[in-house]
Amino acid sequence: MLRNKKLSKRIYFNSLRIRMIELEISKRYHEQKMRCPVHLSVGQEFLPGIIETFFDKNDKSVSGHRAHAHYLSKKCSLKKLIAEIYGKKTGCSGGIGGSMHLIDKSKGFYGSTAIVGNTIPIGAGISLSMSLNKTNKNLTYIFLGDGAVETGIFFETLNFVVLKKLPCLFICENNSFSVYSELRKRQPKNRKISKLVSSFGIKTDSANTTHLNDTFKKFSKAYNYVKKKQMPYFVEFHTSRKLEHCGPNYDDDLNYRDKNFLNYWKKNDPVEKLEKTLLKKKYLSKTEILSFKSKIQGEIIRSFNYAENSKPPKFEDLNQNLFSK
Amino acid sequence: MKNKFTFAEAIKKAIIYSMKKDPKMISYGLGIDDPKGIFGTTTNLHKIFGERRVFDVPTSENALTGIAIGSSIAGSRVLFSHQRFDFSLLSFDQLINNAAKWNYMFGGKTKSPSITIRVVVGKGWGQGPTHSQNFQSLLAHIPGLKVVSPAFPEDAYNLLIDSIFDPNPVIFIEHRWLHGVSGGIKRNKISLGDVHLKQRGKNITILGNSIGLLNVIKVNRFLEKYKIYPEIIDCYSISPINLSKIVKSVKKTKRLLIVDNSNTFCSFSSGVLAELVQMKKINFKSNPVIIGNKNIPSPTSHYISKFFYQDSLSIFKRILKTFGISNYEIPTELKKNKYYHDVPIEKFGPF
Known part of the structure; x- marks a missing residue:
């Protein structure tokens, strides 16, 4: 990846964009206009930044509660994302769903929901239907975290996907924490998620997102494998969130995360690391970074203005869409 | 054919x-x-x-x-x-x-x-x-x-x-x-959410579905003797439910019995009844009645499972009670089935 100037700049731009969007949400959250829980992806942007460069609108995606970056990696509308968090009618889910229920079927983003693990089988079902109807080069992303690996439904689905040879690409973002609960309190200390999963008979891999080239390489390998072989694949990506589990703040004053862990990710932040590398390689100049930032900031401001100026849903909307006709 | x-x-x-x-x-x-x-x-x-x-x-x-x-x-x-x-x-x-x-x-x-x-x-x-x-x-x-x-x-x-x-x-x-x-079977489109008027009647509305409704049908022919003419409504769609048809019937008969196939607390039957009693225009002539399974788990033992379910006999007795009739004979057909109470037909296995 880092040998390809154009590609690495694009990934940098994507990751930076996600970070700036999330930080803007964080900054304005106290205004009480975004009145729904937000699980921000600050710290976890690099992988979605890569995924955007593999965009194919025929690929489908499902995700969980921390889904802003996944939604954006599918080129879904930023304006509609912000309007959704504002609870406005112009939001991607008509303002009904909020931050945890995002959708844009036109881009292949089939939905994110708020219950850990509960879109995993939805992704498998989408894949099953496409396979039965012999859709060529079919791929469904199933985004999950390390917590979802503890649910029964994950293993139920995994078994089914392997049994039916469904082209699902499991992207497991392991940020080591389920809210405040550290991974080692929840899973045996020396067990690797990717190893456990591989025992089901599915190809697996793992990468640390701070290793930029390796992350790209492993994602790319998995993506191409699923597309070509039409078989499932599971990749575990080690990552870390910078903000609290849910909400706009930094919460490391609560001391639930180990100092070494925090220092490690502080020093190895993938977006900062990518920026430094690109500067060093002279793929990117400081002026270009500023122009990226101002371009992104412009889009963000337009999107927030759009959300602010959009109409809210009305009383009549309360009873809409319970049933399809 | x-x-x-x-x-x-x-x-x-x-x-x-x-x-x-x-x-x-x-x-x-x-x-x-x-x-x-x-x-x-x-x-x-x-x-x-x-x-x-x-x-x-x-x-x-x-x-x-x-x-x-x-x-x-x-x-x-x-x-x-x-x-x-x-x-x-x-x-x-x-x-x-x-x-x-x-x-x-x-x-x-x-x-x-x-x-x-x-x-x-x-x-x-x-x-x-x-x-x-x-x-x-x-x-x-x-x-x-x-x-x-x-x-x-x-x-x-x-x-x-x-x-x-x-x-x-x-x-x-x-x-x-x-x-x-x-x-018999004939294809007719049924609109989900509707209820079906199975039998027109005069002085009591009986709601039920599935096996509970069959139990009602078994009782039906023994009621005329007591001048009871039930209006039987098959609630085969319990959600959504067509309440207006039910209301119309109950306004006419002014008596109501709901047969439930589950336990009755916070149930389909109690929900329907709650909707009806909140309507002003129904003047019930007798207290509306719900009959269903007991609010306990179903026991395995056949010695006591016979006390758990509603059946034709309990429905029969309940209807007569609603009309204040205490002097009646239990029809032989409604007495406990001749082999066992816990099977619908003689040859009926566990699986």
Whole structure:
């Protein structure tokens, strides 16, 4: 990846964009206009930044509660994302769903929901239907975290996907924490998620997102494998969130995360690391970074203005869409 | 040509009809292609439609429900069958958190999953606490789910087809004791959400569905002697429910008995009654009555399971009591069945 100037700049731009969007949400959250829980992806942007460069609108995606970056990696509308968090009618889910229920079927983003693990089988079902109807080069992303690996439904689905040879690409973002609960309190200390999963008979891999080239390489390998072989694949990506589990703040004053862990990710932040590398390689100049930032900031401001100026849903909307006709 | 079919045959015919009509439809469930074929309702379907469209599945009720939702939103209608309602409890996260609100929570930017979940209610022969439960009321409580429960082969046939082609998630409840009941079959479209006036009457409205309704029908002919003319309404669609038809009937008869196939606290019957008693214009001549299963788990022991369920006899007694009649004879036909109380026919096994 880092040998390809154009590609690495694009990934940098994507990751930076996600970070700036999330930080803007964080900054304005106290205004009480975004009145729904937000699980921000600050710290976890690099992988979605890569995924955007593999965009194919025929690929489908499902995700969980921390889904802003996944939604954006599918080129879904930023304006509609912000309007959704504002609870406005112009939001991607008509303002009904909020931050945890995002959708844009036109881009292949089939939905994110708020219950850990509960879109995993939805992704498998989408894949099953496409396979039965012999859709060529079919791929469904199933985004999950390390917590979802503890649910029964994950293993139920995994078994089914392997049994039916469904082209699902499991992207497991392991940020080591389920809210405040550290991974080692929840899973045996020396067990690797990717190893456990591989025992089901599915190809697996793992990468640390701070290793930029390796992350790209492993994602790319998995993506191409699923597309070509039409078989499932599971990749575990080690990552870390910078903000609290849910909400706009930094919460490391609560001391639930180990100092070494925090220092490690502080020093190895993938977006900062990518920026430094690109500067060093002279793929990117400081002026270009500023122009990226101002371009992104412009889009963000337009999107927030759009959300602010959009109409809210009305009383009549309360009873809409319970049933399809 | 055969003109009578059992309830089980009617179910199978409905699946065949639907799968022929929609070539993308798939159908799965534990044991769907085994020699018993879910009480004979699915035998050989995998041979007719191929193993890609009709297949056995892992024992993963929750995931398979989510897979049904995913398949449906990507274009394949799904019929998912459970041999017991009790087994489907593991799928309630998918049913309630996803299926019921998929369209609503995304502001109508997608569609509801067109899935039908067939659930079989067991009873008798020691089915006991975890193999004989009926959660109709629990699921009817959830906005976004449709819940139906027919009593007759023809209604089962039509309702199953209409459930399958309904663009929303439908819970289709089958009582196991009905599988052997026979009747004619004619295709009529049933609008989900409606109730059916089974018999016009004068002085009491009786609501019921599935096996409870059959129990009412058995009692029916012994009532005329006491000048009781029941208006019988088949609530085969309990959610949504057509309350206006019920209200119209109760306004006329001014008496009400609701037969429930589940336990009665916070139930389908108590919900309907709560709606009715809040309406000013019904002047009940006697206290409306609910009769159902006791609010305890179903015991396995056949020595005491006979005290657990409502049946024709208890319905008969309750109706007469409503009319203040205490001097009556119990018809021989309503006395406990001559072999055992816990089987619908003589030859009835555990599975």
